[in-house]
Amino acid sequence: MSVFRKLLDKIVGDGTPPGFTGTLDEEESVAESAECRSGGHLVATSLGLWVPTDDGPRRIGWHLISKATWGNGELVVTEADETGTAGDAVLLADRTPRRYPLVNPGKLPHAVHRRVTGSIRSRHHRDLPGGGAWFVQRKVPGQDGIVLQVRPDQGTDEDAVRTVAAEVAAKIREALQ
Numbered sequence: 001m002s003v004f005r006k007l008l009d010k011i012v013g014d015g016t017p018p019g020f021t022g023t024l025d026e027e028e029s030v031a032e033s034a035e036c037r038s039g040g041h042l043v044a045t046s047l048g049l050w051v052p053t054d055d056g057p058r059r060i061g062w063h064l065i066s067k068a069t070w071g072n073g074e075l076v077v078t079e080a081d082e083t084g085t086a087g088d089a090v091l092l093a094d095r096t097p098r099r100y101p102l103v104n105p106g107k108l109p110h111a112v113h114r115r116v117t118g119s120i121r122s123r124h125h126r127d128l129p130g131g132g133a134w135f136v137q138r139k140v141p142g143q144d145g146i147v148l149q150v151r152p153d154q155g156t157d158e159d160a161v162r163t164v165a166a167e168v169a170a171k172i173r174e175a176l177q
Contacts, residue, residue, distance in 0.1 A: 014029075014030065015029065015030030015033075016030055016033065016041075016043060017033045017035065017041045017043065019041075020033070020041055020043060020050075020057060021056050021057060022043065022050050022056065022057035022058075022059065024045065025047060025142075027046070027142070028045045028046055028047045029045060029046045030043060030044070030045050031044045031045060031046065031111045031115070032044045032106060032107050032108040032110075032111040032112075033108065034102045034103065034104060034105050034106055034108040035102065035103040035104065036052055036100050036101065036102060036103070037101040037102065037103055038052075038100075038101065039052060040052025040057065041057075042075065042100055042102065042108055042112075043057070044108060044111040044112055044115060045059070046141060046142075047059065047061060047062070047141040047142055048060050048061040048062050048064075048065075048141060049062070049065065049068075049077065049112060049115075051077070051098070051100065060077070060079050061140065061141060062115045062116055062118075062119045062141050063119050063138045063139070063140045063141065063147065063149070064079055064080050064081075064082075064092075065077060065078070065079060065080070065112075065116050066078045066079070066080045066092070066094050066151065067094075067097070067116075068109075068112045068113060068116050070105070070109035070112075070113070073101055073102060073105070074099050074100055074101040074102065075099075075100045075102060075105070075108070075109055075112065076097050076098070076099050076100075077097065077098050077100065077112075078094050078095065078097045078098075079094070079095045079098070080092040080093065080094050080095065080149075080151065081093050081095060084162075086150065086161070086162040086163075086165035086166040086169065087165065087166035087167075087169035087170055088148060088169035088170075088172070088173060089148040089149070089150050089165035089166065089168065089169040090147055090148065090149050090150070091149075091150050091151075091152075091161065091162070091165065092149050092150065092151040093151070093152075094151065118139075119138045119139050119140075119141070120136060120137070120138055121137040121138060121139060121146055122136070122137045123135065123136040123137070126164065128152070128156050128157060128160045128161060128164060129156070129157040129160045130155050130156045130157045130160070131152065131153035131154065131155045131156035131157075132152075132153045132156060133150050133151060133152040133153060133156055133161050133164070133165070134149075134150070134151045134153075135148065135149075135150055135165075135168060136148070136149045136150075136151065137149075137172075148165070148168065148169050148172060150164075150165040150168075
């Protein structure tokens, strides 16, 4: 961390809300935050969304938020887990959506929407045996380049997903050379 940033943080703070116990990365900056009715805060930063958990705040990278919706005073976040790879593609599976009722949302819902959609470079859905899959190219905060993520629909044949994901990743790699 630069000397200037350390001094600035001492004088004006790092932008985190009072009582926030998460540890920001050196180059991570706060965009918006809001208090949750159930305790803790949602904190949108340059690298992801900090959410309250029983073990303390945890950051979800923007590239691992499949969906975030705002309505009726709560932000609903669907987080994805990386479940494997197929060639250069990363396979994902969505977790159960989590609801975060907010005391005073301010600009947080807009900031989350902007960051999630801003990480997407392209996306399309492809029909596959037993269902289909979303193919999404995303920017990962703090890293160079784009990652291909593949999120199969429930019931889709896993072997078909892996095969097509590897083929698509190879074609993208060839196109970039």
